[in-house]
Every structure is written in C-alpha cells, then in structure tokens.
Amino acid sequence: xxxxxxxxxxxxxxxxxxxxxxxxxxxxxxxxxxxxxxxxxxxxxxxxxxxxxxxxxxxxxxxxxxxxxxxxxxxxxxxxxxxxxxxxxxxxxxxxxxxxxxxxxxxxxxxxxxx
Numbered sequence: 001x002x003x004x005x006x007x008x009x010x011x012x013x014x015x016x017x018x019x020x021x022x023x024x025x026x027x028x029x030x031x032x033x034x035x036x037x038x039x040x041x042x043x044x045x046x047x048x049x050x051x052x053x054x055x056x057x058x059x060x061x062x063x064x065x066x067x068x069x070x071x072x073x074x075x076x077x078x079x080x081x082x083x084x085x086x087x088x089x090x091x092x093x094x095x096x097x098x099x100x101x102x103x104x105x106x107x108x109x110x111x112x113x114x115x
C-alpha cells in the first residue's frame with residue numbers, strides 16, 4: 001500500500017502507479033494463499049472459513065475488474081483506486097483477519113500442525 005501511495009501517476013516505467021497497481025495482484029494472491037493454508041488448519045467453524053474465503057474472492061474479483069478497467073482506460077481515478085485498496089486491506093483486517101486471533105492463540109499453545 002505504501003508503494004502504491006508513493007508511486008507517481010505517470011504511465012509506464014517501473015514504479016509508476018499502474019505498474020505498482022499491477023504488482024498488487026500477485027501480492028494479494030500470495031497473501032491469501034498463505035492465509036488460507038493456515039486458517040484451514042486452525043479448527044475454525046466452517047461458516048467462518050467460508051465467509052473468509054468469500055471475502056478473498058470478493059477482493060480478487062474487485063481487483064480484477066479494476067485491472068480490466070485500467071487496460072481499457074476506463075479505470076477510476078488514482079485516488080479512487082487508492083481508496084478502494086485501503087478499504088480492501090483495512091476492511092478485511094477488521095472484518096475477517098482479527099477473527100483469526102483466538103484460533104491463532106490456541107494454535108500457538110497447542111499447534112495442530114506440530115505432529
């Protein structure tokens with residue numbers, strides 16, 4: 001997020017807003033894949049797991065839509081895209097990731113993958 005906020009709007013070139021925005025997709029997918037590999041082993045109720053997975057899907061779909069819009073020169077402004085990314089990150093942490101805390105605490109005391 002910091003790189004995206006600091007990147008110039010100018011098109012093209014390494015470090016431009018569009019370039020960094022393009023890299024964001026890989027970072028999102030890498031993070032979600034890692035997170036999913038962890039929380040599926042934590043003994044969370046299936047309803048919470050499914051809600052968290054759906055939140056990941058929603059963010060990836062929204063990101064994909066913005067990428068297609070960017071390719072067709074119909075993307076929202078830089079500020080609008082930054083606002084969306086901030087909402088994805090902070091909203092996801094508050095609405096979903098913080099709910100992992102009790103399961104992670106229990107796993108640290110009694111790790112299910114330590115066998």
